[in-house]
Each structure stands twice: as C-alpha cells, then as structure tokens.
Amino acid sequence: MKASAGGYARAVDVPHALELMAGSEGAGRFLAGGQSLIAAMNMRLSEGDMLIDISKIPGLSGVAEDGERLRIGALTRHAEIGRDPLLRQHAPLLSDAVRFIAHAAIRNRGTIGGALAHADPAAEFPACILALGATLHAHGPDGDRDIPAEAFFEDVFTTALAEDEILTAISVPKAEPGERHVIEEMARRSGDYALTGLCLVRRSAGHRLSVFSAGPVPILAKGAMTALDAGDADAAVEALRAEIEPSSDTQATASYRRHLAGVLLRRAIARIEGETA
Amino acid sequence: MTIAFGNPDRPNSYIGKTVPRPNAPKLVQGRGRYVDDITLPRMVHVAFVRSPFAHARIKEIDSGEAQAVKGVLRIFTGADIAKVCTPWVGVLAHLKGLKSPPQHALAVDRATWVGEPVVAVVASTRAAAENAVALIDVDYEPLPAVTDTMTALDADTPLIHPDLGDNLAFQRLHEEGDVEAAMASAHKVVSAQFRTARHTGVTLEPRSILVDWNPAEGQMTAYHATQAPHMIQTVLATHLDLPESRVRVICGDVGGSYGIKVHVYPDEVATAAIARIMGRPVKFIADRLESFSTDIHARDHEIEAKIALDAEGKILAIDVDDWTGIGPYSVYPRTSAIEGNQVVNLCGGPYEFANYRAKTTVVFQNKAPTCQYRAVGHPIAVAITEGLVDMAAAAIGMDPVEIRRRNMYADDCYPVTSPAKMRFEGLSHHASMTKLMEMMDYDALRADQAEARKQGKSRGIGIASFIELTNPSPFMYGIGGARISAQDGCTVRMDPDGSIVALSGVTEQGQGTEAMLSQVVAEGVGVSPSTVRVITGDTQVTPYGGGTWASRGAGIGGEAALQAARALRQSILEVAASMLQADPGALDIRDGQVVDSDSGAPRLPLEELGRIVYFRGDTLPKDLPRELVQTRHFITMDYPFAFTNGVQASYLEVDTETGVVTLLKHWCVEDCGRVINPQLVDEQIRGGIVQGLGGALYEEIHYDSDGQLLNGSMADYLVPMAAEMPDMIIGHVETPTAESELGAKGAGEAGTAGAPAAVMNAINDALRPLGGQITEMPFTPERILRALGTIED
C-alpha cells in the first residue's frame, strides 16, 4: 500500500510545532523517528495526516543531570539511550531495555518520546518509566505540564497527552546506592515485541514491578510488589498472575502469557539476588 | 570424449568448483533490474478491490465516487474482464477425479476467499488507484464459509461450489501389500497425529508483472517475475485469445520465488487483460498484505499415521491418512492436488518395507488457494515418516540411528522400486548416515546431552532421513495435459571476440542458475567462466524450456548447456583444424585458446579464430561448416524423476519453563549427484534448511472460523531470522545420475524437506524424559508447554 499523507512541514522549534498543529484543523501529527507512525501510514491505518516533523528541533535530545534526577530529551534515539553513560550509571534499566527493542536500524531512528507517546502496550520504555517512577514533561498551548508515569498510559495507543501537546522530556530519579534494576522479556524472535515482559526495581523504599504486553497498558503490579517487599516470591508470582489481564492473539493465549509472567518474575528475582550476592 | 570429473586438475575444470556468481556484483550494487524498476512510456498502475469476506455473493458494484478520483483512468469488474479473458480450470488428467470449477481473473458473482480480486482500478499512480479502491462500494451478501478441513465433507457443511456436488477436490488411495495383516501380527504398532501449518513462501520481491500490448504489432510483452516464462506465455495466449507466438514473456531479475512464482494468479492475468483492453502498459506489484492474502499458501495438512515393527525393529507397515484444505480453487495449471499426491508418493521413502497404505483427501475451503511451494509435500511426508520412526524407536528402546540403519535401503540394492511405486536409480542412505555421524560426532553429542540433563537442561538430538524428487520428466505435468515443459534447451555461441554467450530456458530467481550455467558452459567449451555471458528469461530469445521448479535447473538445464557447449567446442575445433592444417582430434580448447591436446602448446586464440570466421571467411574452404552456434535440448527418459537422498540432524535445547526452543546446531548430508558448484549447493541447502526451520518453529498463517486472515504482515507472520538460526554444517555424498553426462540431480529443496522433521524429533527427544510429545507445527513455546502439561486452560 502507498501512504496517503495530508502534508508535511518541519518545525524549527516547539512554539513553531504548536503553531503548525493549531493550523492543521485536527489533521496534525507530530513526526519523531517515524518508526511507528510511518509504518501505520504505509498500511493506511492512518490517512490524511498532516505531518509536523519535530525531529530536527534543537534541544529536545540527549541526557543531562538535573540534581537528583536525569532529564532525557524526548527526541533521544533508542540507540543513544543504549550507549549513554549517565543512564548506564544512574538508570541502567533504560540502557538494558534497548537491546530488546526492534533491530539496529529502528533503534537508530526511533525516539524515546515517540515510543512513550505511541504507547504500544508491548513496548519496553513505557514499562521502564513506570517502574522507575518517572515524570513526563509536556508542552502545549497552555504551557508546560508534568505528568507522573502512573497517570500517563490510559489505554492501547492512548496517553494523557492532548493532541496538541508535545512530549519534551522525561525525568527519572537517579538510582540510589544499592538499587537494582532488571528487565526480563520473552519474544518469539529477537527484536520482536515481547510476548510478555517485566521490569523490576528494588529500592530501599521497596520493590517496583511493571509488566508489559500483559494488558491494554503497562501496569504496576502492586500486589506482587507488596509480596516482594514481604520477601515472598511465591506469593508475588501468584499475585502477579492474578493482577494482569493479558489478551490472546496468534502468537500466544492469555494463559500462556500469564504463566510466562510468573516465570519471568522468578528469573528477575533470581537475577537481582544473584547481582547482590 | 567424456569429462574426467574425477580429476580436479583436468583442463578447464570448472564443474565441481566454486566460481564467482556473474550476477552477484550487479545485485549487491543495487544494479539489478526487477519488474518494478521498469518504467514504460504511458504506463499505468492497477490496484484491486479485494473481497473482505471469505465467501460472499457480489451484488452491486458502485464505483461512481471512485471514478472521480484524480488520476483514475478506468475501473473494471469481473464481467468486464471476462469479455476478453476466458476462465481456467486447474485440473490434470493423470490426477484422476481431480475437480475444480472455472476461475475468473476477477471474481464474477461470487468471492470465495478473503483477498480474492473483485474490481480493478487503473490510475496514473498506484497511490491514486488505492485512493479509488477505498471508495468503491461493493454490496456483498455474505455466504457461509467453509474453513475446517476435517469437516469439509460432512453432510451439514455448506458447499463452496454447489455445481461440483461436494467439497472434495481430489482423493487418492495407494495400497501395497497387506497393511491390516501386518499391523495385526506386528511386535509393536505406534500411531500418531501430525499437523503441518498453512504457510507461504514470503519472497523478498513480491509478485510483479508489467504487461504491454502493442496493437500495431499485435504483440503482448509481459515483464514478469516468474519461474516459468514459457508456461506463462501459453497461459496468457490461451486465455486472452492470442497466438502463442504473439506473447513474449521477459523475466529479468527475480527476488526469490520458492514456488510462489510458478503459478497463475488472477490479478496478474487481469493485469494482462487490462493492458490488452487499454492498449497501454499496466503494472501490478503486490504489496505485503496482498502477498499474504493471495500468494499461494501450502502445507495445511492433518494426518493420522501408524507404523508397525517386528521385534528387531524392522518396519512391517506404514499407514497414512492425510487431509489437506486447498482453498476454493485448484490452482492453475499445476493444480493443488500435487502436494497431497506427493505425501502419498514420499512417505516411508528411505525405507525398505512391504506393506504401505496412504490416502490423501484434498478438500476445498474458503481460504487462499494452496499450491506448490519449495519441497512440495516433502516436509510433510518426512515429518510423518521420521516422526513415526523415532516414536517407534523409543517404543522398543532402540537408538534412532540404529533403527534407521536397520531399515534404510542398502546402498548397493539399486535400482529399486519403493512400496509407493517410486523408482530409485541410485541412493546413498547408509553412506550419508555414516558421514553425518562423523560430522556431528554423534556419540559425543549424546554424552553432552546426558551431561546437560544432569544440570537440568533439556537438550535433544533429532535425525531425519529423506528422499527428494528432482529432475522431473513429463510424468509430473505433461502427461496430465499441461503445456509445462519438462525438457529444456540451451544455445551456446561464440562471438568474434572469442567470448561465449549461452541462452538457456531455465531461469534465474536469485539462486545462482546463471553461475551454474556459466561454469558448465565454460568447461564444455574450454574458456574461463568470466568470458561466458548467460541469458535467461525471454521467451522470444531463449530455447524453449520449463524454467525453475522441482529442482531441475542444474540437472536438466545444466545438461542441455553442457551438450550445447561441447557441440560448439567441436565446431570450433573443426574450423581451427582447417586453419591450422591439423587433425581436430589432436586439438583442444583450454582457457580460450586452441592448443595441442598432447603438449598443451597454444596454437590459436579464440578471438583470432573469431576474426577469421566472421570477417575473413573468404580465407576458409568454401564447404567448411562455420556455424559457431549450437543448440541442444535435454529431457530425462529413463526415470520419471531423479530421486536424491540425504539426512539431517538438529541439536537443540528446550526451555521447559517458557517453551522456547534454542537451535544449537544443524547438520545436513545430501546427495544431489554431481556437485557443480559446492558453494552454491551448500547455500541452497542452508537456505532450504532455514525455510524448513521456519515451518518447524515460526511460520503459520492464521484464519479465524469465518475465514478472516489474522496475520497478514511481517510483524505477525514470523519468518525465521538470522539471530535464531544455528550454524549449519553441510556435507555431501555424490551418486551421479547415469541419465546425463553431467550427472547432476537437484539440490534446491533438500534442506526444506528434512529440517522440520529433524527439529520435531529433537524436541521430542528433549521432552521424552518429561513425558511430552509434540507433532503440531510450528512448535511454538505455547504448544510445547501444553505438550508438557504446564498450561492446561
């Protein structure tokens, strides 16, 4: 199929992007790495889009220290996330997640902001920022707005961002000494979206466990987190299997995914314990 | 004079050596020319409205809005196309009882699968045509869809084609000996059910055709990504009512075929019909969704099978009940009954046993039509046979290699006829098994497996012996009435500069046919392969031939090339003898020079001979024949097919918690007769294995019970990818066929034939201590866990 775009314009800065959006009569779509949007257009799942290319806007890319937090520009590419030394040191969950995302060509173009705004329930970054307790920074006609990760993912491909808001950055807390991060997932082939995956963060305040490809949005598995805090792995596995709502598709049934989530949790726990030991 | 193949130091010894592929730089540098690279003046594009229903009556078609779309030139319905294009029927006389209704280029009255073309839109660009496609309003009345194979013949299942009386396309029962008696008296009988998943070929280049009709010349030219240009020439001429001589099919570079591109597709014929009507070039390039919903599918089989053994592990009987659903039509002109027929022909293939019963039941369904895809029927037959043999070995506590050794045809028993009535000229099952054992170090691997098991790792070794049908004679299609050529020809000529041009009826699909031809011709004439230019894929230029299918390119096309090249060599030597006042028998051609055959001393470069013949022919004797061009054709006669054989092994690990299979290593020993180019053969085997591994672990087309296609993209239909592929070690045993001087049999399908069975047996070897067994492909993580009883709901 051939894409049917409504038009294309390149934004020079954020205000310009918002201006183009305001003038697009509802047809505007921000274009970042294009690794989800262009694919959808090429299958005519989305037609008539007026593309507003934000990929060349200066200042929206890269990772910087911001006190006790790291600020990640929305246009930072997956590949850059993977090799960034600050992230490797302070938020290794994100660094480790990259190898699970697609293939090199896609990681060279796809952006973390795009992955979060796209909100594929099987994507890694949304679950990572949920487990880390990140904050998303958006800019819209009414100015800046901060959205906690817990409140960002609303439904399949649906977030708290308004149509005319740009996600500009994500900030994550720096890992405290002794904090542990683990991502586990299983996909049919390397680079495929996960059949199910999870992110486990162990902090002094307690465990944070997020699960992806196990429901319409990535979730924090709170029951399992409580059990993990109590040191009861069996109960955590049981709680996890009860609190996710995976669906069935041509790759696997919900039952399989539920089983898999438990296996992955046990492996994550074993890895964290192995790392500590 | 015969070629001393045994002597690698003989002059011009290109046959048997890895020589560079002449077309590789072109393809690697992006300088290939595929159909989509061709743009002709006044060219237009066609896109199709395709049925969204598996089965529906087509009532009204409203294209008013679509007509108004910018760039749209014309819109055609099934009735419009039917005025210039007759329907076809995919049957062959020798497949007794095979029936199929007439099939139109565009559906008329009724659509019978999701994706069947219903309306064609012609526009100045493909995008404009698609814009219009979206606006065409077809009023469908949905009809009940038949999607389950096993209930297709039940009395309460609706009929897809009421005129045919039932949903049965074809049935064949073959019986040899007394299966019932053998089963009754056997030491052990093992039975199992198998399932191979519907899958498809996924060519890198999608189906592509560009057709130009020149009314002034009365000539149609089709640029077509096809395996069989001459067959397509006949088809277009027949159904568009043109003289065959007025249809020219040109097949340039092709980005993979695997059997997908050897069939007649309604949208492609519609494209030709539209070109004829509009009098301008029309291009159709399938997109990926069209590929998944309309390229032929294959392998959708459900089987119940039994094997009977005596106490020594000798096979007494094999009994196979095979069912397959082929879609709503038998595909033209090769038919969709061949795959089931092959299962009957090939089960039990490597083994000497007396009692055999096999039945195939081929039914219609409202899904995409199925037809021949790489290794047609082989992966199914090999999975059944080798699955049963392994289960039988386990049941009597015998090593899987040992049970095969006890049953395989002895290497010195040939010629021999199998219980399926297949005639084998010469195979090497035992030598191949011996070589495999050495290559994989079977005993060490078993020790490694035992060691891994102690550490809680479930590893398995799977063996699969197989036979492969290659070099088909007219027994495959011709005797059934199809104009599909089993013979092939080659013209070899020398030009004034001493270079050689070879024109061949076999085609290049990316597999290296032209490399193979260049080295055969180089050796045959006595020149370097780099001075041979090979031309294939043009019905107006090359000798008449069958093209690429059933692993025939090297065995048949290669032999024709060898004979033509050697005839040219003789012609050259006669001219040279006259020029040099020598006896032609005392001369030879080596590396582009006429030489004294005894001393090897150079006498005359070919370019000098060319100069004389073409520009100073007056200096040669008047009656000297000087045609520096020779054509030879070759057909196999002694055997209906040249069977090859081989054996594969898989070593893998099953993660019993997740069900994930990790392939650790794969081996294949294969006997394709004379190996012309070792690297090409090895890579054919590897590529074939990868396709077999795809069928074993990943590939499955899913339809729901209404006949909706559920996975029509590369994101959802999983092809095997490099990261998951194991190292593959390839070895050869060479038993040349005596039918030709070249002695080559086919090698293109062996990898695909044996790999799924090897993997299945390896998984079951790993699962056996845990009490699990799987026989339904692909072996997904979930199916493995279900086999282990880990997941039950």
Ligand SMILES: Cc1cc2nc3c(=O)[nH]c(=O)nc-3n(C[C@H](O)[C@H](O)[C@H](O)COP(=O)(O)OP(=O)(O)OC[C@H]3O[C@@H](n4cnc5c(N)ncnc54)[C@H](O)[C@@H]3O)c2cc1C
């Ligand atoms: C073959 C393939 C495999 C893949 N596998 C994986 C995988 O395993 N895991 C995974 O996580 N992803 C995978 N992806 C998706 C990939 O990670 C994408 O890059 C990502 O989902 C989108 O990022 P992008 O920058 O390309 O966004 P785009 O495609 O440009 O945009 C996606 C959506 O987000 C919106 N958007 C983008 N940036 C912003 C912004 N700053 N503010 C507001 N809205 C914005 C766009 O308007 C659009 O709606 C895969 C993609 C492909 C093609």
